[in-house]
Amino acid sequence: MQPPVMPASSAAGVTPLPTPTTTSSSCCFLPPSSPTRRQLLASTVSSGLLLLLTAPRAAAASSSSEDDDVYNTYDPVTAAERAASASMSRRVGEAVRLLDLGRELQARGEFPAALASFTAVVNEYKDLALSEYARVGRALVLYEVGDRDESIAEMEDVSVALRGYPEIHAALAAALYADKHAPLLAENQFAIATLLDPHYTDLAYVRDTKHWPPSLVDSLQHFITLS
Template sequence: MQPPVMTPTSSAAGVSLVAPASTASSWSCLLPPSPTRRQLLVSSGGLLQLLAAGRAGSEESYQYDPLTAAERAASESVSRRVGEAVRLLDLGRELQARGEFPAALASFTAVVSEYKDLALSEYARVGRALVLYEVGDRDESIAEMEDVSVALRGYPEIHAALAAALYADKHAPLLAENQFAIATLLDPHYTDLAYVRDTKHWPPSLVDSLQHFITLS
């Protein structure tokens, strides 16, 4: 076969050789076809899907949990204990509001004795002290009030109740005045007998003692 004859062409720079059209066509069939824009989009989309599937599979196979099994069990145990203590505390307050003071005392006492490690047991001691004043030993009730007034200093209800008891039962007007000043500074409602009777559900005997203190009778 004879090699193709190069046809000379003239230009400003001189003579150049141009391959025949038939030869250019034969060379182009040896080159890989150029990808279209649609092919590029399809191939890149498939690659992204593969990457996403791989990432999802790795996340499913490994999920980080900061708690150990023992820590999770301990957390669930604490949650159960707090829930039970709250239930007993709410029950005691409900029984107190209905005037069922012995049952309320039992509920408050259960919180104090069984959940003393929880902070909310101090609020159960408040309820226990108020109910004890009605159905139990008033000296024990006042001792409980004095102890809780230190643990919950600034909690107005216990200061108001202690003021009433100190005045009526211990005949200590100055100490009663100090406690009542703390209570009413934080919550002026405790000067209202209807508030302690209808809203706070104090036992009748403690409401009477507060009335004696307010009227200095």
């Protein structure tokens, strides 16, 4: 048996160098892997869900903006209605001014001027509810400076239109007792007045607070004292 043949280098006592291992560059620089069908499907579903979530919000924002524009530009009141409202406001303001003026003149004892102011409200603003209160003032002043029969007729008419308004019932009671000699009717009217406002039993109240004309205060005194 022959001994194994040794390489020449080994025989010379030199250790051979290891043979370098060549590595393909493909092991370090791998091309990106292609997406699988499952990854593509997941990406598509995610994009669809995102669109479904954002689309209603965008539509709602657009709708809200349009609604705001319509709300800001829509005016339910027409120009004609606005003009009619302004005209009515002016008429009411003028009627109130005349009514307050009549009461001030009555309080100062300027009864003819007060009568003119109350009459202006009654004649020019009869379509307004406050004209009935001007008729009360007119009736009271007429009792002092005008025909008492006309004054009492006005009181009777207003006592129906303003039933429950204590001043007109008290004034009518005084006039019915003093001028018409109708004590029973006077008692009925005065009962309504004092039931609603007991102040009308006080002569100082009607004279100093309500500013009744002197002749009507005297008539109320005759009724209260049954004289």
